[in-house]
Amino acid sequence: MFLLRKIFSEFSPIEKKWFFGALAALFLALVSGATLGIKEKGVIIPIAGGSYREGFIGQPIALNPITSNNPIDQEMSSVVFGRLSEFIAAYEASPDGLTYSIKLKEKLKWSDGQPLTSDDVIFTIRTAQNQQINSPYLKSWQGIGAERGSEIQIKLTLPTPYAFFGKNIENLPVIPKHIFGSIPIENFRLSDYNLEPVGSGPYQYSDFTKRKDGFITQFHFIPNPNYIGSKPYIKNIYFIFFENANDLVQAMELHKVNGFGSAVPLGFDVSGLKGFKTDKVPMSDYYAVFFNQNSNPLLKDAGIRSALIASIDKNEIIEKALGGDGVPVDNPGFISYDPASFGDNSSFNKDSAVQTIAAFKARNKNEAINIALTVPDADFLKKTAEIIKNDWLAAGVDQVNIITFNPSESTDATIKSRDYEMLIFGNILENPTDIFPFWHSSQKIYPGFNLALYQNSKTDGIIESVRQTEEEAKQKDLLSQAQKIIANDAPAAFLFSLPYTYIHSNDLGGLTENFLTNPANRFMNISDWYVATVKVIK
Numbered sequence: 258m259f260l261l262r263k264i265f266s267e268f269s270p271i272e273k274k275w276f277f278g279a280l281a282a283l284f285l286a287l288v289s290g291a292t293l294g295i296k297e298k299g300v301i302i303p304i305a306g307g308s309y310r311e312g313f314i315g316q317p318i319a320l321n322p323i324t325s326n327n328p329i330d331q332e333m334s335s336v337v338f339g340r341l342s343e344f345i346a347a348y349e350a351s352p353d354g355l356t357y358s359i360k361l362k363e364k365l366k367w368s369d370g371q372p373l374t375s376d377d378v379i380f381t382i383r384t385a386q387n388q389q390i391n392s393p394y395l396k397s398w399q400g401i402g403a404e405r406g407s408e409i410q411i412k413l414t415l416p417t418p419y420a421f422f423g424k425n426i427e428n429l430p431v432i433p434k435h436i437f438g439s440i441p442i443e444n445f446r447l448s449d450y451n452l453e454p455v456g457s458g459p460y461q462y463s464d465f466t467k468r469k470d471g472f473i474t475q476f477h478f479i480p481n482p483n484y485i486g487s488k489p490y491i492k493n494i495y496f497i498f499f500e501n502a503n504d505l506v507q508a509m510e511l512h513k514v515n516g517f518g519s520a521v522p523l524g525f526d527v528s529g530l531k532g533f534k535t536d537k538v539p540m541s542d543y544y545a546v547f548f549n550q551n552s553n554p555l556l557k558d559a560g561i562r563s564a565l566i567a568s569i570d571k572n573e574i575i576e577k578a579l580g581g582d583g584v585p586v587d588n589p590g591f592i593s594y595d596p597a598s599f600g601d602n603s604s605f606n607k608d609s610a611v612q613t614i615a616a617f618k619a620r621n622k623n624e625a626i627n628i629a630l631t632v633p634d635a636d637f638l639k640k641t642a643e644i645i646k647n648d649w650l651a652a653g654v655d656q657v658n659i660i661t662f663n664p665s666e667s668t669d670a671t672i673k674s675r676d677y678e679m680l681i682f683g684n685i686l687e688n689p690t691d692i693f694p695f696w697h698s699s700q701k702i703y704p705g706f707n708l709a710l711y712q713n714s715k716t717d718g719i720i721e722s723v724r725q726t727e728e729e730a731k732q733k734d735l736l737s738q739a740q741k742i743i744a745n746d747a748p749a750a751f752l753f754s755l756p757y758t759y760i761h762s763n764d765l766g767g768l769t770e771n772f773l774t775n776p777a778n779r780f781m782n783i784s785d786w787y788v789a790t791v792k793v794i795k
């Protein structure tokens with residue numbers, strides 16, 4: 258270094274200028290080369306940082322995934338509450354499929370630092386099983402015994418083998434016993450922890466804001482340092498709430514909201530949004546008209562039911578009521594996740610429907626066919642009902658009375674009591690080949706969801722076999738058999754399946770959804786979502 262300084266001190270002023278010029282040129286060449294190398298060989302990778310704002314139309318009620326059926330609560334809860342699959346070190350099923358032994362990972366913690374143990378899991382299961390709670394997990398966990406082995410060991414006992422029970426274990430969100438265990442069931446929804454949750458998921462509650470009239474405008478979540486899984490990239494997640502679609506769209510136009518999702522047709526135009534993309538994610542749902550033969554003697558006639566089915570133009574419903582979204586469905590359950598295989602419009606045969614109804618009237622001294630169609634108060638379903646009404650009138654039905662109900666207020670009166678002649682309703686299949694909750698005769702009474710009050714001993718046997726069969730190919734074959742029998746018995750008019758529509762900013766990466774069994778499941782990989790990136794040489 259001394260020698261270099263001595264040489265440099267002997268440079269003339271002109272030589273010094275040339276030296277610095279050469280040094281600058283060398284530096285620029287190195288920078289340019291590095292930049293060119295990154296451009297040609299570089300890859301973009303996600304990095305931690307940034308914020309993401311998800312918009313909702315409506316309000317959260319209780320961020321408790323076990324006790325709340327509110328869709329907004331379910332979606333928000335999925336980022337705060339971890340699922341049992343994330344906490345399991347190992348589990349084993351007995352040879353007869355009736356007992357599952359679960360071992361939890363050690364040193365699990367809630368976001369408040371308290372230990373997460375087998376007591377929390379058992380408390381969660383028993384809470385879900387309590388019919389006073391009306392839990393969305395009641396169907397999945399009804400009749401399951403849960404015993405504590407140790408702080409990390411649990412034994413679950415099934416009344417009969419169930420091939421899909423592993424999925425139930427994986428998908429169960431766990432709630433904290435140390436928060437809710439001392440609260441009487443009837444007071445669960447009064448707890449402040451419903452809006453200030455203590456969870457175990459990738460994010461934890463930070464704060465929320467509301468107006469003076471009580472309308473909640475925003476929830477803020479930050480990464481949970483006690484989360485057992487991969488740490489999330491995005492540093493701040495905000496859920497923003499709006500009273501109507503116009504306010505939401507305006508916020509998206511101003512980029513105050515980065516994303517919005519819907520399991521039903523949007524009903525408003527988003528084509529003008531710049532900087533956003535739209536994903537259509539297939540779901541394992543279907544909508545149908547369920548016939549309650551006990552409420553109207555006319556519906557006991559298989560010919561009338563078949564004529565009502567044949568007269569419905571599902572393609573017209575999809576075009577005019579759904580805005581082109583959805584695919585027609587002819588059966589319950591799905592053989593494949595491919596939307597193209599969900600079904601078709603082959604049941605539509607207007608001429609056959611007209612002839613069948615005319616023949617019925619001729620046999621019954623021109624008896625008038627008067628029927629009532631009950632439908633939830635949702636725009637796309639009311640439009641669907643009007644199209645079906647016109648199809649039925651055109652086929653020879655004399656009168657169709659459309660009855661609407663508010664699903665958030667009248668489900669008890671309408672669904673639980675089966676108070677309808679015919680009902681338009683949607684079913685979501687947690688396991689696409691398992692139609693037991695909706696078509697087995699044991700599910701005719703609530704909490705079962707056999708809305709057609711369908712009973713066929715042969716069908717019962719087949720769909721019971723699906724639940725006891727581990728081999729996927731055999732499950733699909735059995736489901737196909739059941740579908741054919743149900744279609745022949747005509748207990749319902751199957752209509753369509755809807756995709757999940759997700760609109761999000763172009764900079765959001767890490768999405769992997771290609772099929773959903775529940776809208777809340779789109780957040781299952783939220784730890785992989787990112788909005789900040791950097792380009793590096795590979």
